[in-house]
Amino acid sequence: MAQGSHKDLTIVKSARVDTVRLVRELVGVAEIAELLGMSRQRVHQLAKRDDFPRPIAVLSAGAVWERRDVEKWARQTGRLGTDE
Numbered sequence: 001m002a003q004g005s006h007k008d009l010t011i012v013k014s015a016r017v018d019t020v021r022l023v024r025e026l027v028g029v030a031e032i033a034e035l036l037g038m039s040r041q042r043v044h045q046l047a048k049r050d051d052f053p054r055p056i057a058v059l060s061a062g063a064v065w066e067r068r069d070v071e072k073w074a075r076q077t078g079r080l081g082t083d084e
Contacts, residue, residue, distance in 0.1 A: 026064045026066065029062055031067075036074055
């Protein structure tokens with residue numbers, strides 16, 4: 001089985017059928033804190049802002065966001081460089 005990848009799509013090729021699956025990279029507060037170089041408490045504060053991306057789900061372990069949404073917001077607000 002061959003496997004290729006393009007951004008958010010993972011293409012899985014088999015002998016019988018080519019299947020395209022959407023793969024979302026999900027992040028929680030700890031991953032966002034690491035990505036942006038800040039504390040988890042600060043991420044919780046930022047997540048309350050109107051301009052922060054809405055989580056795609058809230059689990060018993062906490063909220064989860066799509067990484068690309070958080071990165072886009074972080075670049076737009078100057079919290080993440082354009083090369084990261």
